[in-house]
Amino acid sequence: MxxxxxxxxxxxxxxxxxxxxxxxxxxxxxxxxxxxxxxxxxxxxxxxxxxxxxxxxxxxxxxxxxxxxxxxxxxxxxxxxxxxxxxxLLPVLVAMRQWGERFLYAPGEPHSELFAIASGKALEQIRVRDLDGQDCGVADLGLVTASK
Amino acid sequence: MxxxxxxxxxxxxxxxxxxxxxxxxxxxxxxxxxxxxxxxxxxxxxxxxxxxxxxxxxxxxxxxxxxxxxxxxxxxxxxxxxxxxxxxLLPVLVAMRQWGERFLYAPGEPHSELFAIASGKALEQIRVRDLDGQDCGVADLGLVTASK
DNA sequence: TCCTTCTGGTTTAATTTAGCAACCAGCTAT
DNA sequence: ATAGCTGGTTGCTAAATTAAACCAGAAGGA
CATH class of the missing domain: 1.10.10.10 (Winged helix-like DNA-binding domain superfamily/Winged helix DNA-binding domain)
Structure with missing residues (x-):
């Protein structure tokens, strides 16, 4: 097994x-x-x-x-x-990190955070968009089987 | 254990x-x-x-x-x-899906694919950016411990 | 040089988890 | 009424995870 x-x-x-x-x-x-x-x-x-x-x-x-x-x-x-x-795999880890930051920590609870070294700024929230730039939620998506 | x-x-x-x-x-x-x-x-x-x-x-x-x-x-x-x-968790799954599509399938090998129902178009590639909109790779990122 | 520590593992044994099949009580459709 | 579906539970076995002991080769220090 x-x-x-x-x-x-x-x-x-x-x-x-x-x-x-x-x-x-x-x-x-x-x-x-x-x-x-x-x-x-x-x-x-x-x-x-x-x-x-x-x-x-x-x-x-x-x-x-x-x-x-x-x-x-x-x-x-x-x-x-x-x-x-x-x-x-960076986007996978960042998406997972942002999900955790949002839902898994109490307000004020300390956690590590990523920032861009060049600008010193934090990261943009990752979003799912279609090729027109439109934000997509779970309900906006369909699935097909392609072979590109 | x-x-x-x-x-x-x-x-x-x-x-x-x-x-x-x-x-x-x-x-x-x-x-x-x-x-x-x-x-x-x-x-x-x-x-x-x-x-x-x-x-x-x-x-x-x-x-x-x-x-x-x-x-x-x-x-x-x-x-x-x-x-x-x-x-x-949608961004996590989409990021993982895009990674798989890119690295885990031979050219021409069929796989399922997401699309936006409204436009019929495929999804934009997820990218990691800072708040200025600058693309960030692994080498561009640092880690701090914050408590927001 | 000798001795000690660090590195990058392997081995062994105990515990936990995953997979499979059988079972079962409460619904549902015929 | 009865056969099948639903949403599980139970018991068994195989595999994965854990911790701890062990080990050879490389590095570092006296």
Missing amino acids: QRRCLDDSTCPVARSLDSIGDWWTLLIVRDAMLGVRRFSDFQRSLGLARNVLTTRLKKLVADGVMTMAPATDGTSYQEYRLTEKGEA | QRRCLDDSTCPVARSLDSIGDWWTLLIVRDAMLGVRRFSDFQRSLGLARNVLTTRLKKLVADGVMTMAPATDGTSYQEYRLTEKGEA
Whole structure:
């Protein structure tokens, strides 16, 4: 009995979850975006079991979300870095972060927040729009099966 | 030994994952957005075990993402619906969908796609921007701890 | 050089979760 | 009335998660 595999799904959400839906995986990606690169730093930062971290990193590398490369700091150790594919998960993490900020914290409760280094300003709220720029809610959307 | 609970984290991503990071949960929310409301319809659509569906729905209701209400079709059964909080997960699902569309399908491979019913047009690519409207990549962002 | 610590894991064992099938009581349609 | 649907629950097994111990190679210090 294996956990259901969704990597053949025709729904991109399901297929994405097959890559990044595992427990801990998105937190590893989040940390990687903040500059964490080394095995022990991930482990310290997240506090997860080392063997689990091993399997998660292996899967992320196998899926092309991260790469393992020799460290750039002179030591003969290695580091894990996000690929372009991995960095492209930024909108997912930001959307999740904004949802959490809005619904999961009491007013005044402290939480971390992203800002743009260049301007020092906070981020715009992510919205779903169609190609005309019209905001779309759940009720405004339909689903088709295409093959582009 | 229980699976790590992250609902006290100061990072909104972690706290969000505590609500919606479980296996199957985001797929249930996705189906709910497409109009699925009944227990057996979720089960048929997703093909997950019924006991797992039960615990997922209970947690979603407990977390305020969905509600259980008497069905509107005259029968005395019940239906599960997204709350406003649940519908607010749309950007998360769209971001995940767009990531999957871009990286997880071979050219020409068929997959489902969202469109705006009003205009018939597809969705704009979700981007991360600061309040000036400047596009931000991973390297352009910093993290602070605030308490708004 | 020797000793200690850090790194990046692997192994083992205990606990929890997921998947499957069977079962069941209360509705509904025929 | 009766057969099937609905919305579960229960019990079992396989797999995943956890924590803790262990380990070899590299780095750093005396």
